[in-house]
Amino acid sequence: MEPATQLIVGGRSPFASVATVNPPVFRGSTVVLDTYEELRKAAAGTYDGVSYGTERFPAQRMLEDAMRGLEGAALTRAFPSGIAAIQHALMAFTKAGDHVVLCDNAYSPGRSFARSILSKFGIEVGSCPSAVGADLVEYLKPNTVLVLLESPGSNTFEIQDLRAVAAVCRDRGIVSILDNTWATPFYLDAFGLGLDATIHSVTKYISGHSDVLLGTVSVGPRLAPILDDYYKTCELFAPFEDCHLALRGLRTLQVRLKQHESSALEIARWLEGVDLVGEVIHPALPAHPQHELWKRDFTGSSGLFAFTFKADHPDERIAAFMESLRLFRMGFSWGGFQSLVTAGRYRREHGSQYEGRTVVRLSVGLEDPRDLTRDLEQAMANLR
Numbered sequence: 001m002e003p004a005t006q007l008i009v010g011g012r013s014p015f016a017s018v019a020t021v022n023p024p025v026f027r028g029s030t031v032v033l034d035t036y037e038e039l040r041k042a043a044a045g046t047y048d049g050v051s052y053g054t055e056r057f058p059a060q061r062m063l064e065d066a067m068r069g070l071e072g073a074a075l076t077r078a079f080p081s082g083i084a085a086i087q088h089a090l091m092a093f094t095k096a097g098d099h100v101v102l103c104d105n106a107y108s109p110g111r112s113f114a115r116s117i118l119s120k121f122g123i124e125v126g127s128c129p130s131a132v133g134a135d136l137v138e139y140l141k142p143n144t145v146l147v148l149l150e151s152p153g154s155n156t157f158e159i160q161d162l163r164a165v166a167a168v169c170r171d172r173g174i175v176s177i178l179d180n181t182w183a184t185p186f187y188l189d190a191f192g193l194g195l196d197a198t199i200h201s202v203t204k205y206i207s208g209h210s211d212v213l214l215g216t217v218s219v220g221p222r223l224a225p226i227l228d229d230y231y232k233t234c235e236l237f238a239p240f241e242d243c244h245l246a247l248r249g250l251r252t253l254q255v256r257l258k259q260h261e262s263s264a265l266e267i268a269r270w271l272e273g274v275d276l277v278g279e280v281i282h283p284a285l286p287a288h289p290q291h292e293l294w295k296r297d298f299t300g301s302s303g304l305f306a307f308t309f310k311a312d313h314p315d316e317r318i319a320a321f322m323e324s325l326r327l328f329r330m331g332f333s334w335g336g337f338q339s340l341v342t343a344g345r346y347r348r349e350h351g352s353q354y355e356g357r358t359v360v361r362l363s364v365g366l367e368d369p370r371d372l373t374r375d376l377e378q379a380m381a382n383l384r
């Protein structure tokens with residue numbers, strides 16, 4: 001054999017069956033097939049195995065299957081990010097002439113996508129209030145086919161009456177989708193409450209280490225064939241390494257989440273006693289406007305919450321507060337071991353009790369909560 005050929009054929013015996021606990025990362029486009037029958041089936045779309053790199057390599061399939069099982073869904077598909085999961089869920093279940101309703105506190109890039117892109121394809125986009133329940137009927141039209149919810153919303157933390165919304169949608173054949181990123185499947189059983197589909201930004205708690213971008217859409221039996229066809233037709237797939245890392249993160253979700261929960265509650269309760277603080281916006285605190293709904297539907301709380309200040313501090317003072325934090329780092333996203341802080345003023349189409357006020361959002365990480373409260377305390381000196 002000539003050297004050029006040896007370069008290609010040497011070292012090719014397959015070791016794919018080594019049974020590591022975590023699956024290996026497969027990288028690839030072409031998958032070589034053994035028989036002509038397999039090739040013909042793959043071309044016809046009837047081959048059972050994986051015949052190309054776009055057909056969801058093992059780590060992706062395992063991640064999807066783990067999420068599907070955890071949620072009690074019929075089908076889960078992974079997407080390259082949470083926002084991609086939202087965009088594709090909106091496209092998979094709609095067509096020209098339809099009307100969709102997006103909850104006012106849903107992830108804002110998803111709402112922007114609907115307004116600027118879905119509308120180009122003849123889909124009407126409406127909205128409903130952040131704490132919607134049975135009053136959803138007021139925001140529906142005869143052509144409404146989909147309602148997108150996020151509970152609690154990840155900046156202002158309003159809770160929707162998910163049971164009431166699911167019942168309204170079920171009666172009318174409307175697809176109800178919940179972005180369940182905050183609670184994760186551990187703290188909210190979306191399908192048990194009667195919702196049709198969930199979205200997760202796997203980027204957050206599920207991957208848990210701020211080094212992955214990934215999303216999932218999970219659906220019940222009615223929508224499973226639609227999502228399956230849509231995903232296949234678009235030849236979508238999720239990045240190979242990210243699926244591997246997300247699956248690895250998923251294994252420790254429960255222990256991490258419990259620590260995020262207890263640390264966040266400790267800090268939230270401490271903040272309630274700080275004289276400078278206005279509202280502490282945490283669904284698990286009795287002062288939260290929809291605390292009773294949270295108690296009814298959720299079995300726990302995660303590490304993301306917010307607070308306001310009593311005084312309306314000018315932006316320079318807020319900047320001094322934010323920039324003097326040492327353990328809470330300024331940055332978007334959340335759900336990782338590193339504590340993070342953002343602040344902003346949020347506008348809602350249907351109004352908000354926090355309108356025009358600065359809302360400081362904390363993602364409580366895995367540092368000792370005593371150090372985190374000390375960090376907040378020293379930074380607040382800038383506001384005194």
Ligand SMILES: *Cc1c(COP(=O)(O)O)cnc(C)c1O
Nearest residue numbers: 081082083107154181201203214
């Ligand atoms: C971050 C986030 C998303 C988007 O996820 P990415 O993976 O960052 O694109 C969607 N929904 C919620 C609630 C989020 O917090």
